[in-house]
Amino acid sequence: MLPWRRIERVEIWDARLTLPDDPERVERALVGRTVRDVGRRGKYLLFDFDEGDILLMHLRMTGQLHFSPSEPEQDPPYRRARIAFADGASLLYCDLRRFGRAWTLPREVVFDGAYWRGRVGVEPLEARFTARELGRRLAGRRTAIKAALLDQSLVAGIGNIYADEALFAARIHPETEAGRVDEPGVRRLHRAIRDRLRVAIAAGGSSIDRYRDARGERGAMQTLLRVHRRRGEPCPRCGIAIQKIRVAQRGTYVCPRCQPAPGREC
């Protein structure tokens, strides 16, 4: 919905958005550019233009983009920035918790792998993400498997929801040492990651809280989640109560029977 639109005006109301850069500098870098392509690398959004720097965004926890094809209706809450296009369309950025960031970088930096190394790892839905590749990346890691899944530099894009869901589907306890997941376990986990992400994308994401897509639509994945945010509900596989624990400083949901704690497999 953005390609071929020319940016006429950029308004950044929350200066935190562009930290550590100045909002004015980012505004100047964007005005007059025509959008060529919108892409993604891990959880980073990339806006590529006819010329000049690339705009990168990370929505973090509560960032949202709202597109409207004509002059925006009313002001949504927590609006932080707006890109107004020459044809009257606009892209509004809202963010309750103000963790999201936007910044610009030269194309050659963004398209060089060095920028992403240590930041964003293999894309889980691409062909080169094989079970063998997952195993290679987990090998030798002493941290909990869930912490490893949340580590974006290993595998890109898995967040707290889908880490829980993938581990449940693979029947692996989240606190299992990453390097000690056995080979069949790695294969189950690899399959589970891809399966759960594909289902989630097809469902339009999980609108547990306030998540909406750029058109304002809710996702349906929250109804398909099997353990995440389902403490006390029956496990869909065995029926016993889902437990909530804490792993890697994140709320973690687990079936104590289907995902036996490390060291006492059933």
Next chain:
DNA sequence: ATTTTCCCCTGCCGGC
């Protein structure tokens, strides 16, 4: 180097 802790924000909810 890898791993863990703290912190950035605002609003909401569960538990006392």
Next chain:
DNA sequence: TGCCGGCAGGGGAAAA
């Protein structure tokens, strides 16, 4: 019922 600590779809910086 009302208040309040804890927690939330994340990750960077600093510390262990």
